[in-house]
Amino acid sequence: MGALVLHVEDELDIVAAVEYGLRRAGFDTCFATSGADALTMLEGGVAPDVVLLDVMLPDLSGIEVCRRLRADSAWRDVPIVMLTARTEENDRVAGFEAGADDYVVKPFSVRELICRVRAHARRAGKEPAA
Numbered sequence: 001m002g003a004l005v006l007h008v009e010d011e012l013d014i015v016a017a018v019e020y021g022l023r024r025a026g027f028d029t030c031f032a033t034s035g036a037d038a039l040t041m042l043e044g045g046v047a048p049d050v051v052l053l054d055v056m057l058p059d060l061s062g063i064e065v066c067r068r069l070r071a072d073s074a075w076r077d078v079p080i081v082m083l084t085a086r087t088e089e090n091d092r093v094a095g096f097e098a099g100a101d102d103y104v105v106k107p108f109s110v111r112e113l114i115c116r117v118r119a120h121a122r123r124a125g126k127e128p129a130a
């Protein structure tokens with residue numbers, strides 16, 4: 001059984017680059033372009049093993065989405081990596097306070113992001129397909 005990564009991001013060129021890299025690394029992927037869409041997908045039964053969550057989304061902020069996931073017993077423990085364009089300490093602190101496990105600052109290296117995803121997936125007992 002592979003590992004599924006949900007990427008929540010409204011910038012489709014970033015979604016495409018990350019999805020390409022994750023699939024090459026053996027992960028299954030799905031994405032949502034808004035926080036509301038992501039929550040709808042999760043309520044609909046999509047069950048990611050790792051969540052990549054952009055802070056700047058068109059509706060709910062990634063930090064709010066993170067907070068809601070952590071408040072839901074189904075998603076309390078899913079690894080969450082925040083993606084942020086900002087480098088302010090406030091954003092990183094807010095992400096961690098909302099329950100994020102990790103963050104990367106844009107523009108990020110897709111290779112590095114995938115290494116982080118792999119590490120979080122492994123810790124959660126999930127490995128990508130060979």
Ligand code: CA
Nearest residue numbers: 010054056057
């Ligand atoms: Ca964004």
